[in-house]
């Protein structure tokens with residue numbers, strides 16, 4: 505009988521990632537969480553094995569693998585109980601550089617990113633006043649001779665303190681002068697090493713999860729015109745295609761989280777004996793786990809379908825958004841079932857039923873409501889309920 509294994513060709517990648525992750529057990533993550541520290545050793549280990557450069561073409565020193573392979577790597581990190589949030593941007597920003605960057609930009613940056621001497625971990629889109637309404641962002645980039653001058657503020661820019669480079673979205677044409685409502689924004693690949701303390705300030709935000717997120721302030725920050733990716737004014741389109749890869753990769757992390765919670769919950773349900781029998785013998789304990797497993801499988805199928813479409817050169821907006829929503833729901837459902845199965849012990853840190861991060865994916869990188877708005881409009885043909 506033919507079987508459906510969309511990631512079968514990456515079993516060796518899965519095994520390799522799992523063996524790296526085995527060196528970073530629950531105690532490692534608990535200690536970092538208590539100190540709100542960045543998992544620098546873990547990130548270095550992934551770089552050393554080439555996994556963070558997986559999607560960089562071989563000619564630039566990467567592994568030359570597909571987005572599907574990137575999704576497998578991130579899924580496996582999460583399935584192993586580790587957390588890729590510290591380093592996943594290196595993968596999802598890659599689509600923007602590879603699809604729209606110039607040869608000179610690729611030559612200048614990709615070899616360093618592949619060998620770990622350069623970190624591209626930050627993605628600067630969100631602003632305090634515009635939120636989800638990206639087209640309303642206010643940060644400006646004004647051309648001045650061979651440079652651009654950046655002014656504005658970004659918020660929730662994760663890993664900026666642990667990154668050498670950043671993909672920045674800024675307005676180059678005032679909104680009321682742009683050719684269309686989606687024109688006038690541009691994408692830049694900026695070098696934070698030169699800018700921090702020189703027009704750019706980064707302030708950490710303390711969050712309920714250990715996420716290394718920040719706000720960033722730009723005051724007359726001067727960047728070379730060569731930092732522009734692709735054509736001026738086309739940045740929103742580039743970012744949307746990059747966001748599809750981001751959504752697919754984050755959805756794969758959610759699938760990994762769901763698998764990890766389901767294994768942990770089922771193991772505990774088999775071992776914990778109350779009223780003279782394992783709690784997992786009760787349907788009231790089994791069913792939430794089984795239901796969460798079914799939802800995880802359905803989400804997994806759409807995640808890898810979206811990844812395959814992206815790899816074939818498409819921009820699968822509907823599939824990527826659907827995958828992100830279903831996978832985020834599945835991971836939260838699995839987290840809830842795992843927590844409930846553990847009873848009181850689910851609240852003890854040493855049991856590692858860490859559901860806080862799983863909740864984040866209902867909100868970021870895009871909230872569930874906005875995905876539903878998008879599907880309602882683009883698939884069902886309903887009136888647009890957001891934006892202009």
Ligand SMILES: Cc1cc2nc3c(=O)[nH]c(=O)nc-3n(C[C@H](O)[C@H](O)[C@H](O)COP(=O)(O)OP(=O)(O)OC[C@H]3O[C@@H](n4cnc5c(N)ncnc54)[C@H](O)[C@@H]3O)c2cc1C
Nearest residue numbers: 627628629630635636660661662868869870871873874890
């Ligand atoms: C830990 C963390 C890390 C992040 N990392 C990054 C990063 O690295 N880079 C980056 O650029 N951003 C990052 N973000 C930002 C994230 O993408 C945004 O928080 C998210 O897109 C939502 O924007 P907002 O918080 O401003 O919510 P808002 O836009 O203010 O929305 C608030 C609520 O209202 C709902 N809502 C708004 N408009 C509508 C509507 N028309 N219809 C229905 N519901 C609506 C939303 O769904 C949401 O639930 C991060 C956020 C967090 C929390």
